[in-house]
Amino acid sequence: MHEMSLCEGIRTVIEDQARQHAFNGVKCVRVEIGRFSGVEKDALSFAFDVVMRGSVAEGATLEMIDLPGRAMCYDCIHEVEIENRLDPCPDCGGGKLMPVGGDEMRIKDLEVL
């Protein structure tokens, strides 16, 4: 996907926060990643280390929290949780599901020094 751009987004947010809250280092960045966000976690982790170099977050750990995939089933009109994007509805077996949650890519919090 675009893990490098995502890390540049994370870096921008951290640098804005560093100006506002006057911190000198970041110990841990916690992000929430939805099941359907398309983010490749290994690639994000790799890009994170590269992109944070030379910033206030150099050397910080990246902690990723998974959020479940949720979809609306167009057959039984239930909101259900599914593991994979193309899974059938766990309630009725229907195959027409529209994602309603799980595309999150959020910075939850920063542990700073």
Added chain:
Amino acid sequence: MSQERLIQLETDILAKNDRYAAANRAILADREILTLNFVSSPGSGKTTLLCKTIEALGDQPLAVIEGDQQTANDADRIRATGAKAVQVNTGKGCHLDGHMVGHAMEHLKLANNSMLFIENVGNLVCPAGFDLGEDAKVAILSVTEGEDKPLKYPDMFTASRMALLNKVDLAPYCDVDLDLYEENLRRVNPSIEIIRVSARTGEGMDVWLQWLRDRLAQKAKPEAAE
């Protein structure tokens, strides 16, 4: 001595892009400009379809933003139709973002109540996540790509409002099941609209042009009460 502390954020990673996109959307709404973000794999026939669409729309004011990694070839092709076009080269980037589109809009001197077509970089993955301020994403698929394309790249088709199934004139030569193609599109997006077209023969183009005109009419703000 420094002390550890926690800063709660709950901020979208793409918040900066979303702010640029929202600013673009506000300008485009105020000026009643129908804006469509065309997404597809490379080689689906996007530029040809856009050229034919522009020619068929006649004197409808419109402008095009062309996104490609390199070259100004596509903007040159669009300009040959008489439409205004600006090329954005993304270099190493794999998608257009809200900031690039905002800049391109400034260059184009858009007319009120016109159409703006944004031809995104040919890529079915990254552009799905980057809002540009458009009214809708229009996915272009060609019949030669195979019926399972929507299942392989579901995010893009979930994010799209309309799918144009292009090059239908080639369907008899490539063993493609167009009904299955549509079924797979609806499997990843039950509410997607689909039109079968051929930019080459003109098949289905009248339905597509009517869709565009209807969307433009909807974009007009209600007249102020007298």
